[in-house]
Structures are given as structure tokens and as C-alpha cells.
Amino acid sequence: MSEMNRRRFLQSTAAGAVLWPSFASAAPKSPSERINLAFIGVGTMGRGHLGSFLGSKDVQVVAVCDVVRERREDAKRIVEERYGKDKKSEYKGCAIETDFRKILERKDIDAVVIATPDHWHAIPSILAARAGKHIYCEKPLTHNIAEGRSLVDEVKKAGIIFQVGSQQRSEFSNRFRLAVELVRNGRLGKISRINVGVGAPAVACELKEEAIPDGTDWNMWQGPAPTRAYNSILCPKGIHSHFPQWRAYREYAGGLLADMGAHHFDIAQWAMDMDGSGPVKIVPPEKGDSGLKFVYASGIEMYHGGNVDCEFIGDKGTLRVWRSKMEATPGEILTTPIGEKEFHVYPSTNHRTNWLECIRSGKQPICPPEVGHRSASICHLGNIGYRIRKPLTWDPVKEQFTDPEANKLLSREPRAEWKI
Numbered sequence: 001m002s003e004m005n006r007r008r009f010l011q012s013t014a015a016g017a018v019l020w021p022s023f024a025s026a027a028p029k030s031p032s033e034r035i036n037l038a039f040i041g042v043g044t045m046g047r048g049h050l051g052s053f054l055g056s057k058d059v060q061v062v063a064v065c066d067v068v069r070e071r072r073e074d075a076k077r078i079v080e081e082r083y084g085k086d087k088k089s090e091y092k093g094c095a096i097e098t099d100f101r102k103i104l105e106r107k108d109i110d111a112v113v114i115a116t117p118d119h120w121h122a123i124p125s126i127l128a129a130r131a132g133k134h135i136y137c138e139k140p141l142t143h144n145i146a147e148g149r150s151l152v153d154e155v156k157k158a159g160i161i162f163q164v165g166s167q168q169r170s171e172f173s174n175r176f177r178l179a180v181e182l183v184r185n186g187r188l189g190k191i192s193r194i195n196v197g198v199g200a201p202a203v204a205c206e207l208k209e210e211a212i213p214d215g216t217d218w219n220m221w222q223g224p225a226p227t228r229a230y231n232s233i234l235c236p237k238g239i240h241s242h243f244p245q246w247r248a249y250r251e252y253a254g255g256l257l258a259d260m261g262a263h264h265f266d267i268a269q270w271a272m273d274m275d276g277s278g279p280v281k282i283v284p285p286e287k288g289d290s291g292l293k294f295v296y297a298s299g300i301e302m303y304h305g306g307n308v309d310c311e312f313i314g315d316k317g318t319l320r321v322w323r324s325k326m327e328a329t330p331g332e333i334l335t336t337p338i339g340e341k342e343f344h345v346y347p348s349t350n351h352r353t354n355w356l357e358c359i360r361s362g363k364q365p366i367c368p369p370e371v372g373h374r375s376a377s378i379c380h381l382g383n384i385g386y387r388i389r390k391p392l393t394w395d396p397v398k399e400q401f402t403d404p405e406a407n408k409l410l411s412r413e414p415r416a417e418w419k420i
Helices: 044-054 069-084 100-104 122-130 145-158 175-184 218-222 255-259 261-271 351-361 369-388
Strands: 035-040 059-065 095-097 111-114 134-137 162-164 191-196 281-283 293-295 301-304 310-314 318-321 326-329 392-395
Touching: 035 044, 035 100, 044 059, 044 069, 044 111, 044 351, 059 069, 059 100, 069 095, 095 100, 100 111, 100 122, 111 122, 122 134, 122 145, 134 351, 145 369, 162 351, 162 369, 175 261, 175 310, 175 318, 175 326, 191 261, 255 261, 255 369, 261 301, 261 310, 261 369, 281 369, 293 369, 369 392
Parallel strands: 035 059, 035 111, 059 095, 111 134, 134 162, 191 301
Antiparallel strands: 191 310, 281 293, 281 392, 293 301, 310 318, 318 326
16 A cells, blocks of 8 residues: 555643544545555464454555564464455565564555564554554553653654554443443542552562573563563463463563553543543552552542452442443442433444544544553552552653652663664
């Protein structure tokens, strides 16, 4: 597909609000043209995205990239077998790369899907934005708060369409979307507390050294993270079907707090109408890996812990929502329809489709990088709170603590090769 129109967009944020601009049209020159798509990372999550996008007539997958030879070769096989079934296709084949920068150099690639470990989200996203590629990037958006702000600024400059993979905003039978509408329309009254039931904060990685498998580029996998010995828990050998536990270690991610927290804290922020802001205080427990409290300027307190994905407590009722079900007390909270003139969330029922539609229309997707950055920031703030173990004051506008020790944890110097 030919080069798409790239136009600058403006995204304005204020404390507690995000203004949703429209982009200039990014549509192809003719309706028959498909979006040329490349994948950066084809592990378990990447292969899931690959299978879904291969079923879309709006795209054509032309390249895949991964640091493990078996994964990229298998992804190439999947792509070419899928397109080979169409005898009338003029498909020229799927390229494979170990270094994503080679993909970004290609002028025929319009968009990329980034499904790498968390420590590899920001740099490919920034470089892809500079190359004018539209981006779908997995959550949590970044490894730390400082690189999140840098990423948001780069996307603003580039004027590309960027969707963060916070798919609860679009999917799961509308449960989270309905929860946001119920809270925003006052069905629970004044909200005083939100409980978010996700896992533990990140810990330091102390895994033992193992032999690097043939065909695995371990140095590339580490990327901007500190140098350490290979371990298959971080980067499994060959093709695997589980979600690797690099998620647990602060060198690469934010623990299980950030893994699912990037989803559930995202919904809590949305329900509070805080997509462009965040809390003003972080109060960790004296010990333990749950119970940390986020305090907002409105007085709402949000707690990390519990057995409910998102629980909203107001003076008129309580709402509990999981991916699989919803409950409310009193029950009529769920049976009273949302009126036509009441608040309704952004209309999206398929997260990937929403991204593709926005690439063609130039409209803002349901989860642009500012929103993803703010949701990821909650996870980062929580992890910092658990590490510091003292109350912290946070400025969501300046994105700074009043505590110098905590401010040192807002960023990380990447390895020399990956300073951009």
C-alpha cells in the first residue's frame, strides 16, 4: 500500500480531562487498498494479534520481527499459509527480521503492532512514530513514567494513529464500559472508594544463568534493560503458549500489579473522568504487597487489593465488575437503563477494529497514548510506593514527587546502544 497521509494532531490535557481531537484523514488513496502491517514481537500475545489481524480484509501482513528464530519463522509460515489460500492474491511474501529497526526503514509498511515485553514498548514506539508508522502497542504502555511522557510527545509530533492495547475499553461484553457509564451518571452517588484487585508489585530479578538457546538473540531481548545472564523464565526457548514471567521483575515490567493493573486501573481512571490526570498522594502499607492507597484531589481513595477486578463504592450503592460478570447493590443499579441524554462512553466494541477505522478516518482511537500513559503511571506510582514504603505526594501535572528519592525512580538510563 502507498504512503498514507500524515497530519499533525493536537491532544490537549487538563487535570481530570482529555480533549478528543480529530486527525486529518489518514485514509488510503482508494478503498481497495489495504493497510500494510508489520509485527514487532510474535510471542503468545503477538501471535494472538497476528491471528486476529489476518482475518481482517483491511490489512495485509508483510513482515514479522522477533528475537527468537523459531517464533519469527513460524509467524512467517502462518501468514503465508493464510494468504496462499487466496489464489487471486498478488501477495509477495512475509519478511522476517530480528531487529525491528529494519522494519521501520521500509517505506511500504504503514503500521506496526508492538507486542514485546514491557521494557521494549517505548523505544520501538518512539522510533515507529518518527518513521510515520501507525501503532498498536500492548499495555502497560511503558516501563517507567518518564519514557511514557516522551512517547506521548513523540506521537503528538508525528501525527500518527496510536492505540494502546487496553481492550477492556472496547470488549468483554460491554461490562467495563457499562460500569463507567453507571459511575459517571451518578447511579452510585458520590464515589468514596475504589478497590482494584490485581497482583503483587515487581521484584528484582535474581534468576540463575542458563545457556542461551541457538537462534535466540539474547542481547537484543535485553535491549535497554541492564545486562544480565539468560534465563528461560524471561525468554522461553522457541515457541511457547504461556505468558512468560518477565512480568514479575522490575528490570522488565511492573509485576502483576502492572500486568492486569494496566487494565483495571485504566477502567477506574476512566470512571473517575481522570484520563488526563492521576492521584495526588500514594500511601503504601508498612509491609506486604497489597493495600497501597492512591488518593485523588476529589477525595476518592483507590486501593490496590481485593478479589474484584474493579469495585466502586458510593453513598448510594456499590458496583463490582469482572471480565466475566457484574454485580451491584442495590440490584436496580444494573436494571435501570442509561438514558439517551446521559453520558455514554466512546463507541467501540472491537479494539483492533477501532484502530484500523481510525487509521482510515483520522479520528482519535479509544485509547490514545496519553490515556495509556496515565493508566500505566498508576502502576508505576504503586510500584514506587511499595519500594519507598512511605507516603508520597505526587503532582499529576508536573509528573513529579516532592520526595527526591522517589523522583529518582521515575526514569531509567537505557544501555548505551538504546539511547535515542
